[in-house]
Amino acid sequence: MPSLFLDTERMANLNSGLGQLCLHLGRELVRQKPADWDITFLVKRHQVGTFGPIANYRVATRWGRVWRWWKYDVWHCPYQDTRFYPTRATKFVYTILDFNYLSLPQYSEQRKDRRKQHYQSMASKAQVITTISEYVAKDVPQRLNVAPTTPIRTIYCGVDIPDDRQMAEPAVKPSGPFLFFIGMLQSYKNVHTMLPILAANPNLWLVLAGPDKPEYSQQIWEQARELGVADRLMMPGAIDESTKWWFYANCEAFVFPSLMEGFGIPVVEAMAFGKPVFSSSLTSLPEVGGTEAFYFPSFEAAAVVDTYQKGMETYRNDPAMPERLKGQSAKFRWEIAAATYWQLYQDLLREK
Template structure:
């Protein structure tokens, strides 16, 4: 009986994008599990049993990062910074979500070189490398050396929208609002969206996500200088229910990020038929497709013009919400898990 090991230790933070990725992928892998396969999940102690009783669990502890003489047929690291890698010869499936770390200015060249060497070590060890977009696959081939016999397969993320939208959000906007969710760091480029508050005084702007970076104070200061601070809402991290409520009730979703491996929030917003305004950079156009609106530049005049024309187009096309929702259905966890099962079976 072939035995799959999946490192889902990052589910310790289920509010994070990585935690949700591991949770949804794990659930769907269990649902599709071939009868002749066994699965073991690496989890935090409190999450033993999270995928049901038909699979096995190992508890992630600090000492097991250096000593884990477990034997499996396939070992899947579903993110490039996994702290648990096989000690023994086994078929390693190594997923690279993005190489953004190597481009961010806040990290020194020395730290980037160490991290790049770690990525390269795992690529050298892998039986197969997967990425979550063609953009990342191309970036991997540019920045790392992939052995000629090692396949690089693009397997998109999925999206699972809840049927019931209930929120405990206590700071609901008191008027129409625009929405962004993600890490509030400079590369997310959300400061470029503040001119929309100047141009459209009826709107509020909700920026949800970790708010412990200096960039957040820069956003607040810029909004104060522009006289729009009273309509800028930064609630910090929000729970899943609140996230979905914000998608369902916003007038439009903004995603001007400069570096993305995939851009899952784009698909989540599209699942409600919402107009999405995006960057043209990295993987975002690959995910947003022809039904999203794109900023060719981020000067205030261009941002305001693209938004104005896009909203007019959306409002005057009654069939557009349905087309947007249909596009989002191309990204489903059942397709993601099926692609991984095909890959696991091929590398055994």
């Protein structure tokens, strides 16, 4: 019986994008599992059983990286920063989400070099490299030495949209219409450039959700005070899934001015609610937003405000736009991703 091993150790933090990726991809792989395959997940001890009794589990510990008796036909790591790796006899699928770490100014060149060496080591072991966007697929051979015989395939992430029962209204929320952003608050997320929209719209709030880097959050607050909009800025920190869905469902629009993204799951999530999306036009984001997102031509204050004002006018005057946004979001589903991966796993086993 063929066996698949999936490294979902990062699922330990379910409030992170990576944790959600591991969870939802794992669930869908189990749902679509061929009857003649075994599937085993690498998890933290408290998450044994997450994918039900049909799956097997290995407990991730800090003592082990490779166990020679962990022998599987196919080993898939769905993110590039894994601490575990397979034996030589295993067909290895290595997923690269992005190379953002290598561009972040807060890390030394030595740390970046070590991280890049790790990526290279894993890529050299892989029979197939997968990415979550065409942008990253094109970036891989620019960053790493990839053998001509190693294919690079794009398999998009998915989004699972909950029903109303899975939404929880936060205890503290804006007292008026609001823009919403969710993600790690680091400088490359570029969210401080959205503050001029508040200055131009005195009834509007901005909610920036997600764990923050203190130096960047301090910069945001200082700029908000300078513009006189600090009383309409909310930064609730990391929020759980049910609260996140409430903010999507109730926001006026979603803003995502990020300068570096391997995919941009929040854009797909916002579109699933038919919400207008105002996005950066950089890296992978045009792939995700398609023709339905509004893109900032620059992040000068006047351009940001003008793009927002004109975009909202277009949205309000086009009653069919919410459904088109939902249609764009529907292109990215975990059932599509899982079906594509199962085909890949089976193709690998058929290869000599």
